Amino acid sequence: MNRGVRAAAGTFGATALLAAGLVSPAWAAPRAAGTEQASKGCTNSGTVPKGARTVSIGDVDHDGKADTAFYAAVPGTTDAQGHYDYGIHTAAGGVIKVRDRMTGDRVHSGWFSATDGMGFVAVIDDTETATLYAFRGCKLIQPHHVGGGPYVMKIGRTAKPGTGVACNDENGGVLLERATARKRSNGNYDILRTIIDVSADGKTARQQSGPGSTEVRWSNLKPSDIRVQQARGSYCNDVPKVDARID
Numbered sequence: 521m522n523r524g525v526r527a528a529a530g531t532f533g534a535t536a537l538l539a540a541g542l543v544s545p546a547w548a549a550p551r552a553a554g555t556e557q558a559s560k561g562c563t564n565s566g567t568v569p570k571g572a573r574t575v576s577i578g579d580v581d582h583d584g585k586a587d588t589a590f591y592a593a594v595p596g597t598t599d600a601q602g603h604y605d606y607g608i609h610t611a612a613g614g615v616i617k618v619r620d621r622m623t624g625d626r627v628h629s630g631w632f633s634a635t636d637g638m639g640f641v642a643v644i645d646d647t648e649t650a651t652l653y654a655f656r657g658c659k660l661i662q663p664h665h666v667g668g669g670p671y672v673m674k675i676g677r678t679a680k681p682g683t684g685v686a687c688n689d690e691n692g693g694v695l696l697e698r699a700t701a702r703k704r705s706n707g708n709y710d711i712l713r714t715i716i717d718v719s720a721d722g723k724t725a726r727q728q729s730g731p732g733s734t735e736v737r738w739s740n741l742k743p744s745d746i747r748v749q750q751a752r753g754s755y756c757n758d759v760p761k762v763d764a765r766i767d
Contacts, residue, residue, distance in 0.1 A: 561585070561612025562658035568609050569594050569617075575762040577608070577632045580640055580655060585611035589632045589642070593764035602766045604628045606644045608655065618653065618660050622646040629763030631756050636693025638718040643685050643696075645754040650675045650685045652696075654722030663718055663725035671725040673698070676752055686713055687756035688737070698727055699751040704740065709748045711738040 561583030568574075569592035577589045587610045596602035606628075607617025620628055624646025632642045632655070640655035652671040653660045663671045675684045682698040689695070697713040704710065714734040718725045728734075741748050755761075 562608075562610045562614035562616065563612045564614045564616075564658075566615030566617065568592070568607070568615055569605050572605070573762050573764060574609065575760045578634075579611075580608065580632075581610050581612065581614070581658065583610075583612050587611055589630065589762055590617075591628065591630055591644075591762045591764040593628070593766045595766060604764060604766070606630050606642070607660070608632070614658060616655075616658060616660050618662070620644055620646075620651075622649050622651065624648040627763045627765045629754070629761045631754070631759045631761045633687065633694050633756050633759050635687075635696055635718070636691075638696065639720070639722065641696055641718060643754050643756070645675060645685070647753065648676050649673070650754045652716075652718075652725055654718055654725075656722040661722040663722055666724055666726045675754060679752075682714070683752045684750065685754040685756075686751065687759065688713060688715075689757050694756070699737075701748050701751040706740075708740045708742055709745075709751075710736055711741065711747055711751050713737045 562581040568590055572590040572592035574588040574590045576586050578586055580587050587608060589608055592605045594603050594605060604620035605617045606620050607615060609615050622628065626647045628646045630642055630644035634640050642653040642655065642660065644651050650673045652663055654663055665671055673682060673685060681700065683701050684699040686697045686699040687694050688697050696716045696718065698716055700712040702710045702712055712734055715728045716725055717728060738747055
């Protein structure tokens with residue numbers, strides 16, 4: 521792996537409107553359960569890695585100022601291949617970051633959103649694996665499965681039983697969901713989605729089960745349909761993603 525750094529931020533119309541102060545989308549909601557921070561905002565002495573790319577995520581620490589998420593591809597030395605850092609840079613001066621330990625050698629990317637009743641969450645991925653985080657009390661917390669272990673999801677064409685991570689905002693609030701592209705006998709796909717619940721303290725997450733937990737979001741889609749491709753990755757409606765890679 522070469523040690524040059526390449527990074528890019530996703531481009532979405534919603535991002536431009538947010539920057540202009542014209543919209544306040546659901547993913548950047550000013551208040552959500554479990555996200556109460558001091559009115560002065562989150563502050564610390566941390567620094568954003570050099571060369572990091574950023575994207576606006578709205579006001580997540582309730583100081584009235586828009587904050588940003590960043591992704592950094594940090595090149596290594598002669599005996600290391602480098603690593604990735606994902607995090608939040610608050611307008612108040614705080615830097616809350618986590619080391620991305622996923623091993624995929626393609627683009628690493630992430631999105632950040634408020635959810636309906638489950639606080640702020642972030643999902644980062646390397647096109648093969650997606651890792652869930654919850655933002656609580658000026659910290660990025662990695663939720664665990666109810667049975668133990670970090671909430672990490674396989675994504676992509678060969679991942680089972682789910683193939684991706686998605687969001688649903690049909691009812692006004694954002695719900696975090698597991699997406700599955702189920703192939704029909706005619707070669708087309710149905711897209712199923714199952715809700716993922718994140719606890720108020722951000723320490724646990726679980727995929728719902730039982731009647732009503734899974735819905736058929738779209739039916740009989742052609743393999744070339746962008747919604748089939750997205751069901752195999754990690755996307756949250758029009759939430760902007762920020763990404764980076766080490767070449």
